Amino acid sequence: MSEPVRVVAAGDHFVLPGLIAQAVGKELSDERPHETREVMLGWPLEPFGPVAEVAEASDAEDELIEALAGAQVLVTQMGPVTERVLDACPGLKLVVVCRGGPVNVNLDAAKRRDVRVCYAPGRNAAATAEFTLGLMLAVLRRIPQAHELLARRRGWEGAAYYTYEHSGVELEDLPVGLVGHGAVGSRVARVLCAFGAQVMVYDPYVRGEVHGLRLGSLDELLRRSRVVTLHARLTAQTRGLIGARELALLPQGAVLVNAARGALVDEAALCAALGSGHLAGAALDTYAHEPPPPDSPLFAHADRLVLTPHLGGASRAVAEKAARIAAEEVGRWVRGEPLAHCLT
Structure with a gap:
């Protein structure tokens, strides 16, 4: 034997x-x-x-x-x-x-x-795609903030999110841009299409039509999208891919979602865009440094953020x-x- x-x-x-x-x-x-x-x-x-x-x-x-x-x-x-x-x-x-x-x-x-x-x-492609959609819905409809007001503070102030001024945004007919169309991004795209969103994709490694989705340059995608979700790998070329210039291209009141890699985003620029009101919010599962330090500027914008501790693949x-x-x-x-x- x-x-x-x-x-x-x-x-x-x-x-x-x-x-x-x-x-x-x-x-x-x-x-x-x-x-x-x-x-x-x-x-x-x-x-x-x-x-x-x-x-x-x-x-x-x-x-x-x-x-x-x-x-x-x-x-x-x-x-x-x-x-x-x-x-x-x-x-x-x-x-x-x-x-x-x-x-x-x-x-x-x-x-x-x-x-x-x-x-x-x-x-973890399916799990991360599902989690990305969860983050997106949470930030667009202010679900964590409403939960905090009712379950933690036991107040009905969250009903203010039913006013026209403070109510959320639905995915149907919403222009959503995906940066990356790999195993995760392609799954997110399919679900967004089922919601009725207007999906646009930027991926330099994809050529031609992708399942009927519109392809474009990164700048074009940013200018057209009310929500941008990141699904790119972290490389020397993609580190800091979304910085001050790119955030400024987004429409006023747009939202950024990142369940890919934290270093794809310039966090200082993100905080500046949140602080100025140019971005309505962001949902982050990954960070430039994990865990974020207690003095991270992100925490100063918690009312506009949905933050989770790298749980996308969990x-x-x-x-x-x-x-x-x-x-x-x-x-x-x-x-x-x-x-x-x-x-x-």
């Missing part, structure tokens, strides 16, 4: 180690014998951040090195796969990251050691999908099949 495949399921309080182990067990049930060791990392109850030379990881190099002794496979979401970890674990052959990109892995170091690195694209289905996608890659590797989502 061949030696068992030794897998470390370094999960966390979202993608639970048990979910990973269960998915791997199901995938490998008819394959080689396997042993799975479960390790619980602290995220999201403990913050993530840069660890050594990698970004967005749990500070758990020592814990990971200990767990990986004798292992060939690591499945994780936040485990820091640094040069130090790779040096200490020469038997490691496959790393599968349960997220949309392996930002917690030193890809160059892994490639030098012939360690394959996979990830789980699309795991659904049980996302955790289950991530574990399943990762386990499928482990199964392909064990069977010697081509890996589906591999970067090294």
